[in-house]
Amino acid sequence: MTNSPTATAAPAVAAPAVSGPVRERALALPSGELPAYVYDLGVLRAHAESVREALPERVELYYAAKANPEPEILTALAPYVDGFEVSSAGELAHVAQAVPGRPLAFGGPGKTAAETAAALAAGVARFHVESVHELRMLTALSAERPAQAPPVDVLLRFNLPLSEGALRTSALSMGGRPTPFGLDPSEADDVMRYLTGGSCPRLRVRGVHAHLASGLGAGASLAVAESVVAWSVRLFERHRVLLREVNVGGGMTVDYADPAARFDWAGYGAGLARLTAAHPDLRLRIEPGRAMTAYCGWYATEVLDVKRSHGEDFAVVRGGTHHLRTPATKGHDQPCAALPVAGWPHPWPRPAARGDRVTVAGQLCTPKDVLARGVPAPGLRAGDRVVFALAGAYAWNISHHDFLMHPRPGFHFLGG
Ligand SMILES: *Cc1c(COP(=O)(O)O)cnc(C)c1O
Numbered sequence: 223m224t225n226s227p228t229a230t231a232a233p234a235v236a237a238p239a240v241s242g243p244v245r246e247r248a249l250a251l252p253s254g255e256l257p258a259y260v261y262d263l264g265v266l267r268a269h270a271e272s273v274r275e276a277l278p279e280r281v282e283l284y285y286a287a288k289a290n291p292e293p294e295i296l297t298a299l300a301p302y303v304d305g306f307e308v309s310s311a312g313e314l315a316h317v318a319q320a321v322p323g324r325p326l327a328f329g330g331p332g333k334t335a336a337e338t339a340a341a342l343a344a345g346v347a348r349f350h351v352e353s354v355h356e357l358r359m360l361t362a363l364s365a366e367r368p369a370q371a372p373p374v375d376v377l378l379r380f381n382l383p384l385s386e387g388a389l390r391t392s393a394l395s396m397g398g399r400p401t402p403f404g405l406d407p408s409e410a411d412d413v414m415r416y417l418t419g420g421s422c423p424r425l426r427v428r429g430v431h432a433h434l435a436s437g438l439g440a441g442a443s444l445a446v447a448e449s450v451v452a453w454s455v456r457l458f459e460r461h462r463v464l465l466r467e468v469n470v471g472g473g474m475t476v477d478y479a480d481p482a483a484r485f486d487w488a489g490y491g492a493g494l495a496r497l498t499a500a501h502p503d504l505r506l507r508i509e510p511g512r513a514m515t516a517y518c519g520w521y522a523t524e525v526l527d528v529k530r531s532h533g534e535d536f537a538v539v540r541g542g543t544h545h546l547r548t549p550a551t552k553g554h555d556q557p558c559a560a561l562p563v564a565g566w567p568h569p570w571p572r573p574a575a576r577g578d579r580v581t582v583a584g585q586l587c588t589p590k591d592v593l594a595r596g597v598p599a600p601g602l603r604a605g606d607r608v609v610f611a612l613a614g615a616y617a618w619n620i621s622h623h624d625f626l627m628h629p630r631p632g633f634h635f636l637g638g
Contacts, residue, residue, distance in 0.1 A: 380407055
């Protein structure tokens with residue numbers, strides 16, 4: 223038994239199609255400017271436009287900024303989204319500066335009083351209230367505002383039950399089980415009585431927010447949306463409050479084993495259209511992150527060394543999971559393509575893979591620094607380039623950049 227990554231045991235991951243501009247840039251950059259994140263903003267715009275077109279009327283699209291908050295990404299997305307979801311005062315200030323004047327929804331657990339005050343001052347469009355404590359804090363802070371200030375619009379985030387099927391297929395579940403997210407459904411009636419009983423005159427409850435799971439396909443996402451809406455309708459009817467909005471969250475899946483696959487936005491949009499048709503007063507909102515930006519980002523690097531270890535080929539590349547933590551975090555192989563480079567500028571021999579499959583590892587001194595196992599790259603050599611796909615979401619910004627003090631990657635925004 224061994225706990226080292228093995229090439230032979232690896233599941234097959236389809237090789238990504240590398241966009242022309244990304245391939246050119248990955249090959250043109252000198253070694254010293256690798257690794258680099260290369261974003262194809264043309265790809266991002268086309269994708270965002272297709273998502274927007276798949277969504278019916280009365281369904282708003284907010285982008286969850288935490289997936290990738292690069293200002294160039296936010297700017298490219300801005301024409302296609304109704305607003306942005308932020309989950310800290312840091313994100314709030316950053317997004318407000320990158321895309322000024324756009325509606326913001328402020329969510330996330332553990333909001334501090336200072337953050338809440340900053341969000342009130344910034345005039346965020348929606349507060350996603352995560353707990354009774356937050357509701358009381360928001361009530362008090364909103365009451366301190368000048369009398370002429372508009373009411374504060376609130377969605378109550380609930381941790382609602384998820385179906386067995388959704389729990390099983392999701393990559394990550396924030397709801398449907400004990401978690402720190404949202405209000406417990408058992409608190410719903412008390413919270414509604416508090417809100418409607420006159421104790422929070424400056425708050426206006428608009429509806430419900432539920433971001434319950436990520437990694438769901440369109441069918442499962444739609445089933446979750448339907449059950450969240452049905453539950454919310456019943457709650458608001460019981461308290462004779464008009465349910466104006468339900469935010470059904472993000473979590474649309476990205477298939478890291480098949481980089482050409484896409485969430486079925488058209489099917490999801492058609493299902494949401496049936497839902498809004500059944501509830502004529504209701505506005506729906508979705509707030510995807512990963513499925514918006516994953517496809518436009520690439521991590522391009524160079525093979526530094528190729529060696530054989532206990533019968534398997536390893537390629538060590540410049541950089542690693544301290545830049546692209548996604549495969550280590552999610553436990554997958556990041557889809558990648560090798561781009562051969564003909565020349566070898568050094569007087570010493572150029573190492574090359576002997577077998578058909580190579581495990582691609584980074585420069586960190588830990589066996590966890592593996593980007594992809596079992597990559598079909600026969601003859602891969604030092605000096606060849608490797609580009610990793612689906613690196614546009616939860617990639618650079620979730621990585622532990624300072625571990626081992628290697629240089630930071632470059633950043634390139636193509637088609638800007
Ligand atoms: C992270 C998050 C999202 C986005 O999730 P994705 O899986 O990236 O689509 C949306 N809403 C909330 C509340 C989140 O925490």
